[in-house]
Amino acid sequence: MLLEDVLIVDPVDGEYVGTIEFDKKVEKIVRSNKTHYNSIIMPAFVDPHIHGIMGIDTIASSSNDFQKFKEYEALEGVFLFFPTTVTCTLEKLNDISNNLPDGLKLHIEGPFISEERKGAHNEKYIINPPKNISELEKYIPIEKIGIITIAPEKENFLYFADSCNEKGIRISLGHSNANFETAKMAYEKGYKRITHFPNALSPMHHRDLNMVGAGFYFDFIVEIIADGIHSAPEFVDLVYKIKGADKIILVTDSISATGLKDGDYLLGDLPVKVVDGIARLSNGTIAGSTLRFSQALKNFQKFTKCTLQELAKVTSYNACKDLGLDCGRIAEGKDAKFVQLDNELNILKTWNY
Amino acid sequence: MLLEDVLIVDPVDGEYVGTIEFDKKVEKIVRSNKTHYNSIIMPAFVDPHIHGIMGIDTIASSSNDFQKFKEYEALEGVFLFFPTTVTCTLEKLNDISNNLPDGLKLHIEGPFISEERKGAHNEKYIINPPKNISELEKYIPIEKIGIITIAPEKENFLYFADSCNEKGIRISLGHSNANFETAKMAYEKGYKRITHFPNALSPMHHRDLNMVGAGFYFDFIVEIIADGIHSAPEFVDLVYKIKGADKIILVTDSISATGLKDGDYLLGDLPVKVVDGIARLSNGTIAGSTLRFSQALKNFQKFTKCTLQELAKVTSYNACKDLGLDCGRIAEGKDAKFVQLDNELNILKTWNY
Incomplete structure (x- = not known):
């Protein structure tokens, strides 16, 4: 699975735009230098x-x-x-x-x-x-x-x-x-x-x-x-x-x-x-x-x-x-349990549970 | 008047050992590089x-x-x-x-x-x-x-x-x-x-x-x-x-x-x-x-x-x-209203009031 150009919110690494590749675990995160994003990804x-x-x-x-x-x-x-x-x-x-x-x-x-x-x-x-x-x-x-x-x-x-x-x-x-x-x-x-x-x-x-x-x-x-x-x-x-x-x-x-x-x-x-x-x-x-x-x-x-x-x-x-x-992280190797939200913090989708 | 090698405690400049020359006002303060002091001078x-x-x-x-x-x-x-x-x-x-x-x-x-x-x-x-x-x-x-x-x-x-x-x-x-x-x-x-x-x-x-x-x-x-x-x-x-x-x-x-x-x-x-x-x-x-x-x-x-x-x-x-x-300062040009204290914060002397 791939989430492209999302705002990734991690409690340790902070907030940044990037792309997440994941299955049950987060396989790869690539930081982007874009400032625009379509949705927010937070730990579930x-x-x-x-x-x-x-x-x-x-x-x-x-x-x-x-x-x-x-x-x-x-x-x-x-x-x-x-x-x-x-x-x-x-x-x-x-x-x-x-x-x-x-x-x-x-x-x-x-x-x-x-x-x-x-x-x-x-x-x-x-x-x-x-x-x-x-x-x-x-x-x-x-x-x-x-x-x-x-x-x-x-x-x-x-x-x-x-x-x-x-x-x-x-x-x-x-x-x-x-x-x-x-x-x-x-x-x-x-x-x-x-x-x-x-x-x-x-x-x-x-x-x-x-x-x-x-x-x-x-x-x-x-x-x-x-x-x-x-x-x-x-x-x-x-x-x-x-x-x-x-x-x-x-x-x-x-x-x-x-x-x-x-x-x-x-x-x-x-x-x-x-x-x-x-x-x-x-x-x-x-x-x-x-x-x-x-x-x-x-x-x-x-x-x-x-x-x-x-x-x-x-x-x-x-x-x-x-x-x-x-748990509670978005980082490579961690469980890919996410919530996808819009800018008003409405839940759009949940992942992997 | 001269107070030599006292710990000067100013709310703005902090704490340091020095010598104060004063009459009604503080005329001159010279910082020392000594660490030992005999008494503490605080604003009255x-x-x-x-x-x-x-x-x-x-x-x-x-x-x-x-x-x-x-x-x-x-x-x-x-x-x-x-x-x-x-x-x-x-x-x-x-x-x-x-x-x-x-x-x-x-x-x-x-x-x-x-x-x-x-x-x-x-x-x-x-x-x-x-x-x-x-x-x-x-x-x-x-x-x-x-x-x-x-x-x-x-x-x-x-x-x-x-x-x-x-x-x-x-x-x-x-x-x-x-x-x-x-x-x-x-x-x-x-x-x-x-x-x-x-x-x-x-x-x-x-x-x-x-x-x-x-x-x-x-x-x-x-x-x-x-x-x-x-x-x-x-x-x-x-x-x-x-x-x-x-x-x-x-x-x-x-x-x-x-x-x-x-x-x-x-x-x-x-x-x-x-x-x-x-x-x-x-x-x-x-x-x-x-x-x-x-x-x-x-x-x-x-x-x-x-x-x-x-x-x-x-x-x-x-x-x-x-x-x-x-008021409330120990600095050159300010009123010389002080309290002199020992290390247990007992008042030894007051100055100029």
Whole structure:
């Protein structure tokens, strides 16, 4: 295959006009001295935090649903995603993992979270983590777990996190009411990733920075839901200005209502009402998003005026690096997983997934 | 006068060993290639926000008190300070200005502030500003006013601020409950200074940055009380990391109890109890500080690990520039107002004031 005179956007090599020859891998890239180009080629996207889309909910998915999930994500430009659970029983996690096809890994968000910062999670299933991931392994095979969101103030946090770390499971701090001291402890122990910053985290106070302040203060990498609802556009821009494009991972946090009409849905077993695309519990708590990844990148670019190279970082490369995966690049020898976009960042075509 | 082989710290020229020849002005500076020095010479300090010290309170000061105030400040290394009022009647401001010696200008903090963010100010005297500074001029001569703290959400804000600006009075945003939109409006109209950030300001929320978020988001210059009480050391460090040393002005916000024992004092007409050096109203609200300027600079350096050149900016040069004054430098032709310090930043001697 040949893509001629396209704007190639690589997170490392930058933006340049060139021609790409590829099959499953990128075989050859030839730089051009032309300035005109017809379309933009970016690395295909990664969404590490997504509950559902088009009526599909991770927590209630059959094998067939997961296949459809992959197809919908491909339309969004996403080649790698982590179906994300909400707080539920360990037995329920077992059911889900049984239906999960090979090649997909879960993001387990809860049940090891804070009651005070539960957001749209069902409090009755919240528990402390076991001391060792082996206890969880009785319900769900290690190889089916990609990420676990956990509040660092939970009992056994360090024991559990360290045992996950040894097994290659990525720990993300989230749904946490921790103070600055606890946030600092977790950071210094190597746990440097935060789930949907700054949502469901103890807010910054000037006499205790808490989780949100720690997120700014230390060199954490943070998930951001760039829907303009979970946080104001200026907040997203502030995170970008302070932390820079290397420390942001865009996620959708989208739920089954995404792509469907306003109305009544479920998130886990909690009823959710979607009005004007905003999903809430009956008490008004925001309950995930209806954000599509194809919109998230446009929003982020609009909120921050970032470069395309930076956009390639926050939509793919940072998530790949964070997970220890060799992806998110457009370079010779790398997987040829691309998104082709027009100048308004509309997706024209996806390649190889 | 001659100071030989001292470490000269200038906010513009940086830090270097040299010899200074001076009388009222700096006559000559000769750089040395020695690395050893006996003491540090920094520009004398400026405190734009100080209510009192050693039993003296701006709001209850006689002419004689103001003279003593100057002497006490000289001991702190401060050659220029703005005696700061608390919210009171315009008649009271008239009394104060009648006692104010030539060469001193007031920082008028209130009565044009927010009821919701009044801090330790007496709500019963809070009023909207007049449309024009000329209304205030009936009570206090323009030349006796240096700075006015005002909440940007108050009625007539822009009319009043613009009329102050024309007369060379510095407007500082403070004691404000403004949302982001109002903060942005004030910033875009040119009002880019914030009083004792982040105290008595609407806190940052991720769905409305409010005043504190706006302080981080825009290029405001901010007063900081570096006592470790008004805000945590990490908060001060966060402001330094995000905004940089060019955008910070150290102030003490100190009250009459400063330098005296714990006990009962007044701030304006409100009773204040000082316990372990922390001044509070009976409801627990922090009521100014007991911070000495000579301690503020040590704290800031400890909290941020800033360079001495940066310390010269936050203790003097930034305040001078902000007020349109030619001071805060150690350079040939400039006023020879210095502080001589040892390596632990203890003040050894002050020069020319």
